[in-house]
Amino acid sequence: MARIWLPLLALLSLAAHFCTLQAExxxxxxxxNANDEKFCSKDLDVIYPDIGRVSCIYIPxxxxxxxxxxxxxxxxLLRYSKAQPGLKYVLIMVDPDAPSRWxxxxxYWRHWVLTDIPGWQLLSGRDLTGNDISAYRRPSxxxxxxxxxxxxxxxxxxxxxxxxFLPEEIRRSTWDLKAFVQRxxxxxxxxxxxxxxxxxxx
Numbered sequence: 334m335a336r337i338w339l340p341l342l343a344l345l346s347l348a349a350h351f352c353t354l355q356a357e358x359x360x361x362x363x364x365x366n367a368n369d370e371k372f373c374s375k376d377l378d379v380i381y382p383d384i385g386r387v388s389c390i391y392i393p394x395x396x397x398x399x400x401x402x403x404x405x406x407x408x409x410l411l412r413y414s415k416a417q418p419g420l421k422y423v424l425i426m427v428d429p430d431a432p433s434r435w436x437x438x439x440x441y442w443r444h445w446v447l448t449d450i451p452g453w454q455l456l457s458g459r460d461l462t463g464n465d466i467s468a469y470r471r472p473s474x475x476x477x478x479x480x481x482x483x484x485x486x487x488x489x490x491x492x493x494x495x496x497x498f499l500p501e502e503i504r505r506s507t508w509d510l511k512a513f514v515q516r517x518x519x520x521x522x523x524x525x526x527x528x529x530x531x532x533x534x535x
Contacts, residue, residue: 359395377524392530412458433478476534
């Protein structure tokens with residue numbers, strides 16, 4: 334009898350261990366780095382299809398989420414609970430960890446700059462209909478570079494200011510975010526948030 338039960342128990346134990354690993358891998362984890370978490374404003378939400386709100390979390394490596402983020406999903410929805418309906422806003426999305434967090438020589442990699450966003454759209458969390466002065470590019474962390482931070486900066490857009498890029502800013506990599514903000518008189522962001530994601534090939 335023992336000869337029958339021992340292999341069966343071993344198989345059950347292995348299956349339970351595998352399920353535990355799967356559950357851990359597929360859990361939605363909040364950021365545990367204090368500096369990363371500090372960057373997240375509670376009133377700014379970033380929402381992708383299938384997974385929902387991704388503000389201040391790690392995108393889990395399960396259910397094909399990383400591949401969908403890199404190859405399938407279009408730009409996310411955003412919701413800012415403190416938006417003023419009559420104002421316009423500017424959204425900037427960057428990767429400060431290009432090509433990797435330990436060697437960010439291409440910081441910042443510009444993923445999106447959207448201007449003239451009506452405040453009422455941010456309140457509702459609907460599709461944004463602003464002016465894409467730098468069209469959305471999906472997150473694209475290279476294989477083997479670990480987690481990348483994808484950061485969102487939201488600014489009130491100054492009246493009568495038309496935002497622009499310099500000719501040398503046509504490249505998305507090594508973008509001087511601070512210089513762009515200062516030149517276009519954006520001031521401090523009203524809200525910031527981020528999520529972390531990695532290439533499924535590590």
